[in-house]
Amino acid sequence: MFGFFRSAKSKGGQTVGSEGLDPQTQHQQEREQFQEVLESFNASRIEERLKVLDIFLSVEEHLTLTGLEGIIREKRPELLDREFLKETMEMFCQFGFAQKQLFVTQEPVYEHHHLGMHHDHFICTRCGKIQEFANHDLERLQHEIARQFQFHPLQHKMEIYGLCALCMAQREPALSLQYAANGERVRIVTILGGREVQARLSDMGLAVGTCLEIVSNHSAGPLIVASKGTRLAINAGLAKKVMVAHACRQADEL
Numbered sequence: 660m661f662g663f664f665r666s667a668k669s670k671g672g673q674t675v676g677s678e679g680l681d682p683q684t685q686h687q688q689e690r691e692q693f694q695e696v697l698e699s700f701n702a703s704r705i706e707e708r709l710k711v712l713d714i715f716l717s718v719e720e721h722l723t724l725t726g727l728e729g730i731i732r733e734k735r736p737e738l739l740d741r742e743f744l745k746e747t748m749e750m751f752c753q754f755g756f757a758q759k760q761l762f763v764t765q766e767p768v769y770e771h772h773h774l775g776m777h778h779d780h781f782i783c784t785r786c787g788k789i790q791e792f793a794n795h796d797l798e799r800l801q802h803e804i805a806r807q808f809q810f811h812p813l814q815h816k817m818e819i820y821g822l823c824a825l826c827m828a829q830r831e832p833a834l835s836l837q838y839a840a841n842g843e844r845v846r847i848v849t850i851l852g853g854r855e856v857q858a859r860l861s862d863m864g865l866a867v868g869t870c871l872e873i874v875s876n877h878s879a880g881p882l883i884v885a886s887k888g889t890r891l892a893i894n895a896g897l898a899k900k901v902m903v904a905h906a907c908r909q910a911d912e913l
Contacts, residue, residue, distance in 0.1 A: 686716040689756055696754050704743070710735055711747045715757065721768040721789045724748065762789065762818060779817035784840055785826040827905070836893070836901040837882060839873045845903035846870050852900045860901070863891050870906060 751757035875883040881892040
């Protein structure tokens with residue numbers, strides 16, 4: 660049977676929460692709490708698990724199990740045991756010290772779970788960078804919408820997929836349609852090729868200035884785009900001749 664463990668330190672008869680603490684103090688409290696819960700049911704290898712927690716809390720980024728192994732290999736090679744590390748990370752999640760996130764196209768990642776703090780994520784589909792963000796107005800709006808539907812929310816998460824600022828900066832101002840990312844909104848700026856190409860695209864309703872949404876862009880199969888509420892399939896040869904630029908704003912005609 661699991662014992663109770665403190666979520667905050669007692670000071671002068673008052674409870675002090677985790678919000679507003681400096682990272683070192685907060686990490687120390689979480690270490691002590693984790694040790695208490697491990698000891699409460701006589702867990703194995705407690706000291707080793709605490710060393711893993713120290714390393715995990717010292718890294719302010721999202722960690723895959725593979726990434727954690729790399730840090731362990733450098734700092735604590737004696738702990739390098741994938742099954743042990745996986746079991747320990749799952750324990751962190753089970754007892755509320757970490758959260759396991761499953762983002763599309765990525766290996767599962769672990770992040771700190773600090774009490775009283777909620778954030779959402781931007782995920783770059785090109786480089787894989789995960790960026791946290793928090794917005795009080797957005798949180799308040801979500802609760803207002805829930806009240807309108809007489810719904811009581813317990814937890815939620817928001818994941819926004821796209822391209823980070825660095826990846827956008829590295830892109831050419833205009834690129835071939837075949838290199839546009841899934842979900843991206845683009846505008847046709849140039850069409851390469853002669854009258855035959857122009858005519859084929861025109862028959863599809865595509866011309867310079869047309870806005871497109873990339874519905875599906877995979878190596879297997881044609882490129883699927885949406886224009887004015889219609890899905891269109893474009894083969895690789897034709898897509899190569901359509902030059903587009905990213906359009907951040909959502910066009911009404913999509």
